[in-house]
Amino acid sequence: MDKLESYRQLIQELLTARAKLRSPNDPIKSQTIFDRDGDHYQLVNLGWKNNNTRIYGCAIHVDIIDGKIWVQHDGTEDAIADQLVEKGVPAPEIVLAYHPPNVRQYTEFAIG
Numbered sequence: 001m002d003k004l005e006s007y008r009q010l011i012q013e014l015l016t017a018r019a020k021l022r023s024p025n026d027p028i029k030s031q032t033i034f035d036r037d038g039d040h041y042q043l044v045n046l047g048w049k050n051n052n053t054r055i056y057g058c059a060i061h062v063d064i065i066d067g068k069i070w071v072q073h074d075g076t077e078d079a080i081a082d083q084l085v086e087k088g089v090p091a092p093e094i095v096l097a098y099h100p101p102n103v104r105q106y107t108e109f110a111i112g
Contacts, residue, residue: 039064070095
């Protein structure tokens with residue numbers, strides 16, 4: 001399996017596992033959205049809280065751009081970038097796109 005296909009599969013596995021963490025009785029559901037052709041991957045939370053507050057939002061958004069994994073948004077406690085590194089993705093192959101470019105140089109991850 002080539003690097004790009006490996007990254008696609010790993011991202012999908014991690015997002016799918018996170019989506020399954022919610023209890024079946026939880027009124028908030030997590031959905032995975034995978035655009036393999038465009039290399040866009042999201043975990044979205046949606047539902048109703050207390051039957052009167054609509055919940056909808058992207059929890060995680062990851063893209064693959066020019067062979068690198070770009071974490072566009074991560075609104076979770078357990079950073080997907082750290083999980084990717086734990087699974088064997090080298091930190092220089094991951095861009096924390098939610099940080100400004102001038103801040104990225106101070107992380108172990110790629111600048112862009």
